[in-house]
Amino acid sequence: MHRRDILKTGITLGLGTIAGSCASAPKWKPSAYRKPTISRVAILKAASYEENLTEIIQQGIKLCGLVVRDKRVLLKPNLVEYEKDTVINTNPAVVGGVIEAFLRLGAREVRVAEGPGHRRDTDGLLLASGLLPYLEDTRTSFVDLNLDDMRRVALQSSFMGIEALFFPEAVLSADLLVSMPKLKTHHWAGMTLSMKNLFGLVPGVKYGWPKNFLHWHGIDQSIVDINSTVRAHFVIVDGIIGMEGNGPIQGKPKPSGVLVFGDDPVAVDATCTRIAGLNPEKIKYLKIAGEFLGNLAESGVQQIGEGISKVESPFEVIEAFRSLKT
Amino acid sequence: MRESLLRFLLSSQNTDGSWGYVQGTRAAMEPTAYAAIALRGEKAGQTPSAKALEFIRSRQASDGGWPVNLADTESSAWVTALGGMALLESDGKTAASVAAERFVLRSFGKMPKPWILRVAEWMQSLDSSYVDQNYGGWSWNPKTARWVEPTSYALLFLKKLNDSGSEVLSLEAKNSSGIILEAESFLYQRRCKEGGWNYGNSEGLGEALRPFPLTTALVLIALQNQSARPEVQAGLRYLESAAMEEKSALAIAIACLCLDTYGLEKEWLFPVLVTLSERTQLLRNVKTVALAIMALQTREGRNPFRLGPRENTRSEFLTSPGLKYASA
Numbered sequence: 155m156h157r158r159d160i161l162k163t164g165i166t167l168g169l170g171t172i173a174g175s176c177a178s179a180p181k182w183k184p185s186a187y188r189k190p191t192i193s194r195v196a197i198l199k200a201a202s203y204e205e206n207l208t209e210i211i212q213q214g215i216k217l218c219g220l221v222v223r224d225k226r227v228l229l230k231p232n233l234v235e236y237e238k239d240t241v242i243n244t245n246p247a248v249v250g251g252v253i254e255a256f257l258r259l260g261a262r263e264v265r266v267a268e269g270p271g272h273r274r275d276t277d278g279l280l281l282a283s284g285l286l287p288y289l290e291d292t293r294t295s296f297v298d299l300n301l302d303d304m305r306r307v308a309l310q311s312s313f314m315g316i317e318a319l320f321f322p323e324a325v326l327s328a329d330l331l332v333s334m335p336k337l338k339t340h341h342w343a344g345m346t347l348s349m350k351n352l353f354g355l356v357p358g359v360k361y362g363w364p365k366n367f368l369h370w371h372g373i374d375q376s377i378v379d380i381n382s383t384v385r386a387h388f389v390i391v392d393g394i395i396g397m398e399g400n401g402p403i404q405g406k407p408k409p410s411g412v413l414v415f416g417d418d419p420v421a422v423d424a425t426c427t428r429i430a431g432l433n434p435e436k437i438k439y440l441k442i443a444g445e446f447l448g449n450l451a452e453s454g455v456q457q458i459g460e461g462i463s464k465v466e467s468p469f470e471v472i473e474a475f476r477s478l479k480t
Numbered sequence: 481m482r483e484s485l486l487r488f489l490l491s492s493q494n495t496d497g498s499w500g501y502v503q504g505t506r507a508a509m510e511p512t513a514y515a516a517i518a519l520r521g522e523k524a525g526q527t528p529s530a531k532a533l534e535f536i537r538s539r540q541a542s543d544g545g546w547p548v549n550l551a552d553t554e555s556s557a558w559v560t561a562l563g564g565m566a567l568l569e570s571d572g573k574t575a576a577s578v579a580a581e582r583f584v585l586r587s588f589g590k591m592p593k594p595w596i597l598r599v600a601e602w603m604q605s606l607d608s609s610y611v612d613q614n615y616g617g618w619s620w621n622p623k624t625a626r627w628v629e630p631t632s633y634a635l636l637f638l639k640k641l642n643d644s645g646s647e648v649l650s651l652e653a654k655n656s657s658g659i660i661l662e663a664e665s666f667l668y669q670r671r672c673k674e675g676g677w678n679y680g681n682s683e684g685l686g687e688a689l690r691p692f693p694l695t696t697a698l699v700l701i702a703l704q705n706q707s708a709r710p711e712v713q714a715g716l717r718y719l720e721s722a723a724m725e726e727k728s729a730l731a732i733a734i735a736c737l738c739l740d741t742y743g744l745e746k747e748w749l750f751p752v753l754v755t756l757s758e759r760t761q762l763l764r765n766v767k768t769v770a771l772a773i774m775a776l777q778t779r780e781g782r783n784p785f786r787l788g789p790r791e792n793t794r795s796e797f798l799t800s801p802g803l804k805y806a807s808a
Contacts, residue, residue: 278728
C-alpha cells in the first residue's frame with residue numbers, strides 16, 4: 155500500500171469515526187439529564203372556575219410533595235392574546251387560586267410573569283383577560299418577560315442547532331418556576347402544555363412578536379432546548395375548560411373539569427395528552443424529551459388523585475394530527 | 481396626569497442617561513429613544529433628554545445600528561430605526577442618522593426561503609405575466625420572517641429621513657425609494673379582512689385572524705403619506721372603532737398619535753388614556769409613559785411621528801365615533 159493510500163484510508167476511517175460518533179452522540183449535555191425513576195402526577199377534579207380553586211390547588215401541591223416555604227415563586231400562565239368568548243389563556247381564576255395557595259403555603263414571594271407571543275400591549279391584555287384584578291387583590295407584581303433584563307444562557311441540548319438563547323433575569327433568579335398552561339391542542343405541535351408554555355420565557359424584545367426565531371429553528375426542537383436549559387420546577391395545568399381543534403388561538407372550548415399537577419413537565423404533559431385521548435408517544439417534542447427530561451411512559455408515572463380513565467375526555471384535532479388518536 | 485407621567489419618567493432614568501423598559505432595569509434602546517423624544521417636548525425634560533441622546537449616540541455600533549439592549553451585541557433594524565428617529569428629531573440629518581439609515585436599508589429583505597423554492601420562483605419569473613408577491617420588509621431578528629411592526633418602524637424612519645429636507649443624500653438613500661415602495665406593498669399584503677393589521681398574519685389555517693389597534697396604528701403612521709388609499713381609509717375606520725373598546729394605555733397613546741398624523745379628531749381618546757394609565761399603574765413601563773406624554777403633546781401641535789405639514793385627511797365616508805364618544 156502506498157503512503158498516499160494509507161493516508162486516504164486513514165482520513166476515510168477518521169472521518170467515518172467522527173461521523174459515527176456524531177450520529178450516536180446524544181444531543182444533550184450530561185447535566186441536562188433529569189429523568190426521575192418515577193414521577194408523581196396528581197389529577198384533581200374541578201368542575202368550574204367558580205369552585206374553591208385555592209383549596210383544590212393547595213391539595214394538589216401537597217399531594218406532589220412540593221416544598222414551598224420561603225421560596226421566591228414565579229408563576230408562568232399562558233397569556234398569548236385575548237379574544238372575547240374564547241379560552242385561549244390560563245383562566246385568571248386559576249392564576250388567582252395559585253397565587254393564594256402558594257402564599258398560604260409560606261412562599262416568601264409570588265410573582266406572575268409572561269411574555270405574550272403576539273401582542274406588545276401587555277397592559278391591555280391583562281385588563282381584558284381579567285387577570286389584573288387578581289393581581290391587584292393579592293398585591294402580586296407582574297413581570298413582562300418580553301421586556302425584562304435578559305442574559306445569554308448556553309443551551310443544555312442542541313436540537314435547534316444554536317448555542318445559546320437569551321432568557322429573562324426574573325426567570326433565572328426564581329427559586330420555583332411554575333408553568334401553568336391551558337390544556338390545548340396546537341396546530342403545529344399537536345398539544346401545547348407546560349413545555350410549550352415556556353416559549354413565553356423567551357424575550358420578545360430580542361426574538362420578536364411572534365417569537366418567529368423559535369419557529370425557524372423548529373418548534374419541537376425549540377421546546378426541547380428551552381426546557382433542557384430552563385427548568386419548570388412545578389406544573390399546574392388548567393384543564394377545567396381546555397381547547398380542542400385548531401388551537402392554540404382559534405380552537406373550540408372543551409370542558410374537561412380537571413387540574414393537573416406535578417414536578418416532571420414531561421410526565422404531566424404526557425398525562426394531559428392521555429386525558430385528551432391522544433397518544434403522547436406520537437408528539438415529537440414529548441418523545442424526545444422523554445429520553446432525558448422526564449417520564450413519558452405510563453410505567454414511569456405514579457398517578458395520584460383521579461385516574462386517567464375517570465377523567466378522559468377525547469379532544470378533536472385537526473387533520474394533520476389525526477394519527478395522535480391511535 | 482401629564483405631570484405625574486413626567487415625574488415617573490424623570491425618576492426612572494438610569495445614571496448613564498438610559499432607561500430600561502421598567503423602572504430599575506438596565507438600559508434598553510427602545511424606551512430610551514421614546515423617552516428622549518418625549519422629554520424634548522417638555523421644559524423639565526431638556527437636560528434628561530440631552531443625556532439620553534448622548535447615551536444613544538455613544539452606543540451606536542460600527543455597522544450603524546443599535547442592539548436591543550446592552551446584554552446583546554447584534555444590531556437590530558427596528559431598534560436602529562427608533563434610535564435613528566430620536567437622533568433625527570434632535571440633530572436633523574447627520575452622519576449618525578445616515579449610518580443608521582444604511583444599516584436599516586441593508587437589513588431589508590424578502591422572506592428567506594429554502595433554495596428549492598427560490599429556484600421555482602426564479603423559473604416562474606421567466607414568465608412575463610409573473611408578479612412577485614414575496615414582498616420584502618423587516619424582521620425582528622435577522623434571517624427570520626418579515627413582520628408588520630419592525631417594517632412600520634423602518635419605513636417611518638426612512639420616510640422621515642427623506643422628509644428631513646437635507647440635500648445631502650447617501651447613495652443608499654437615493655436607492656431607498658424602491659425599498660420604500662416594496663415595504664408598503666408588504667404592509668398592504670398583510671392587512672386583515674376587518675381592515676386593520678395584527679402582527680402580520682391575516683389568516684391561520686384558512687381562518688381569518690383579527691387585527692389589533694396597536695399594530696394598526698403603527699402601520700397607519702408608516703403609511704400616512706398615502707391617506708387616499710382605500711386600505712388606509714379602512715384601517716382608520718377600524719382603528720377609530722376598535723379604540724373605543726381598547727384596554728391598553730400603550731395602544732391608545734399610539735392610536736392618538738396616529739389619528740393626529742392624519743389630522744383626525746383625537747380629543748375623545750384623552751379621557752380613555754387617562755383612565756387606562758391610572759388603571760394599569762401596576763404595569764407602568766417607560767415606553768408606555770413616554771408615548772402617553774407624546775400623545776398629550778399633540779394638543780400643542782407636536783407629533784414627532786408626523787411627516788410634513790398636518791392636513792385633515794378624513795374622507796367623507798369616515799364616521800366620527802370620537803365625536804360621538806365625547807358627547808356621550
